[in-house]
Amino acid sequence: xxxxxxxxxxxxxxxxxxxxxxxxxxxxxxxxxxxxxxxxxxxxxxxxxxxxxxxxxxxxxxxxxxxxxxxxxxxxxxxxxxxxxxxxxxxxxxxxxxxxxxxxxxxxxxxxxxxxxxxxxxxxxxxxxxxxxxxxxxxxxxxxxxxxxxxxxxxxxxxxxxxxxxxxxxxxxxxxxxxxxxxxxxxxxxxxxxxxxxxxxxxxxxxxxxxxxxxxxxxxxxxxxxxxxxxxxxxxxxxxxxxxxxxxxxxxxxxxxxxxxxxxx
Amino acid sequence: xxxxxxxxxxxxxxxxxxxxxxxxxxxxxxxxxxxxxxxxxxxxxxxxxxxxxxxxxxxxxxxxxxxxxxxxxxxxxxxxxxxxxxxxxxxxxxxxxxxxxxxxxxxxxxxxxxxxxxxxxxxxxxxxxxxxxxxxxxxxxxxxxxxxxxxxxxxxxxxxxxxxxxxxxxxxxxxxxxxxxxxxxxxxxxxxxxxxxxxxxxxxxxxxxxxxxxxxxxxxxxxxxxxxxxxxxxxxxxxxxxxxxxxxxxxxxxxxxxxxxxxxxxxxxxxxxxxxxxxxxxx
Numbered sequence: 001x002x003x004x005x006x007x008x009x010x011x012x013x014x015x016x017x018x019x020x021x022x023x024x025x026x027x028x029x030x031x032x033x034x035x036x037x038x039x040x041x042x043x044x045x046x047x048x049x050x051x052x053x054x055x056x057x058x059x060x061x062x063x064x065x066x067x068x069x070x071x072x073x074x075x076x077x078x079x080x081x082x083x084x085x086x087x088x089x090x091x092x093x094x095x096x097x098x099x100x101x102x103x104x105x106x107x108x109x110x111x112x113x114x115x116x117x118x119x120x121x122x123x124x125x126x127x128x129x130x131x132x133x134x135x136x137x138x139x140x141x142x143x144x145x146x147x148x149x150x151x152x153x154x155x156x157x158x159x160x161x162x163x164x165x166x167x168x169x170x171x172x173x174x175x176x177x178x179x180x181x182x183x184x185x186x187x188x189x190x191x192x193x194x195x196x197x198x199x200x201x202x203x204x205x206x207x208x209x210x211x212x213x214x215x216x217x218x219x220x221x222x223x224x225x226x227x228x229x230x231x232x233x234x235x236x237x238x239x240x241x242x243x244x245x246x247x248x249x250x251x252x253x254x255x256x257x258x259x260x261x262x263x264x265x
Numbered sequence: 266x267x268x269x270x271x272x273x274x275x276x277x278x279x280x281x282x283x284x285x286x287x288x289x290x291x292x293x294x295x296x297x298x299x300x301x302x303x304x305x306x307x308x309x310x311x312x313x314x315x316x317x318x319x320x321x322x323x324x325x326x327x328x329x330x331x332x333x334x335x336x337x338x339x340x341x342x343x344x345x346x347x348x349x350x351x352x353x354x355x356x357x358x359x360x361x362x363x364x365x366x367x368x369x370x371x372x373x374x375x376x377x378x379x380x381x382x383x384x385x386x387x388x389x390x391x392x393x394x395x396x397x398x399x400x401x402x403x404x405x406x407x408x409x410x411x412x413x414x415x416x417x418x419x420x421x422x423x424x425x426x427x428x429x430x431x432x433x434x435x436x437x438x439x440x441x442x443x444x445x446x447x448x449x450x451x452x453x454x455x456x457x458x459x460x461x462x463x464x465x466x467x468x469x470x471x472x473x474x475x476x477x478x479x480x481x482x483x484x485x486x487x488x489x490x491x492x493x494x495x496x497x498x499x500x501x502x503x504x505x506x507x508x509x510x511x512x513x514x515x516x517x518x519x520x521x522x523x524x525x526x527x528x529x530x531x532x533x534x535x536x537x538x539x540x541x542x543x544x545x546x547x548x
Contacts, residue, residue: 033474086322
């Protein structure tokens with residue numbers, strides 16, 4: 001009996017994602033109608049509910065290519081990359097990379113960066129709640145440490161830094177309207193970087209000036225303040241450290257500052 | 266006591282307006298995230314209302330062992346929100362490391378009965394509480410089944426001591442889909458073990474022979490036939506806490522509350538006989 005039941009579940013599972021797979025032969029219907037039509041209800045539920053989950057996470061990506069194209073693209077992704085977790089909040093973590101290599105979408109080169117931005121926003125939405133440090137704490141840290149360059153920052157768990165060769169942030173922002181999307185003077189080829197993080201219950205998408213993305217990413221990797229700033233300046237000579245720091249503190253992106261061990265001096 | 270499913274888009278309004286409703290039910294897996302608005306709003310709502318925890322991913326009917334990490338996460342949510350009930354489905358949703366995000370059917374045999382009972386025993390042991398098992402909405406049956414669904418449920422309840430979550434919409438959907446009589450089904454299951462009732466909407470399609478095929482889509486108002494069956498259940502059982510589920514094409518909160526009001530009017534006619542059970546369930 002055990003073998004029979006198990007083989008049914010194996011066959012059933014295979015047929016859910018593979019349209020070429022007929023499904024278990026043991027299915028029956030009370031009126032002797034073709035069980036394939038009824039099995040199709042499950043197949044459709046599985047694939048369409050997962051496409052819906054992706055559409056919820058990537059609404060601007062969907063708007064940029066249209067519902068029909070998006071759902072066709074998403075169905076390829078769903079069949080190739082079904083969820084491996086019972087928690088769907090982070091389903092689609094590899095969708096942007098998939099979009100980037102999805103040949104039919106190659107005429108929309110900025111699409112994957114917009115998808116990355118949208119996933120970063122969902123990631124920030126569900127990230128852990130950690131308090132940011134207050135300006136007073138920041139001041140104390142700088143007062144205590146003569147050599148501020150040695151300070152190491154911990155960033156909020158909701159933080160993602162995005163670097164794009166396209167105007168991904170402006171493209172995304174233009175869609176945050178209930179009315180007609182106006183792309184007006186938008187130059188798609190202008191590179192844009194962004195910081196995504198959560199304030200209390202609201203996710204923020206903040207455009208970054210040149211070099212700031214490299215700086216924040218370095219901080220995130222526990223690189224001390226001075227070395228992080230050097231990395232940014234090496235790539236972007238116009239990098240403005242004061243502006244980047246105030247942007248981080250104003251947005252509550254820093255959750256703790258670690259003072260270097262005195263004995264290391 | 267009437268409840269509605271808590272939807273993310275209604276949370277702010279619920280906290281601002283505090284509608285008169287008995288409880289809110291949430292899908293456990295939506296809250297298995299580290300932080301953010303989901304926990305923020307549920308914590309706020311929990312201060313004012315009882316909450317019921319409804320799982321959709323435990324895969325109790327799965328052939329493999331239960332996912333212990335998932336049980337740990339469920340236990341964490343139970344500790345955090347102290348729900349009035351924890352319920353799951355007589356179905357499977359995972360196989361071979363893939364989560365299908367759907368409630369899939371299983372054959373009813375002595376072998377699957379033993380396995381489902383083992384899984385419920387383990388769940389109740391790990392969660393340190395009685396769980397409620399929900400009857401499924403199904404679209405196919407298995408030639409290998411040797412036990413009827415009502416008999417299967419009765420035996421699971423007898424062996425494990427779990428309670429039942431009677432989804433009246435699922436009863437109606439499954440009975441229409443398999444040419445059975447829904448009133449006979451409710452006569453065959455142990456109604457005294459029903460701790461909660463679910464009501465929801467379905468969609469109408471047809472099968473390959475042109476016969477009605479109802480789809481449990483939680484995407485519309487409760488059908489007249491399901492309201493009638495609900496009243497029939499209450500006639501036999503007495504009052505039972507009841508939930509309005511509406512998970513797709515989610516309407517305004519006021520529409521959900523109007524459905525809840527309709528259930529409340531039907532329930533009010535049965536309240537006296539079921540009062541003790543409500544008190545017990547909410548204690």
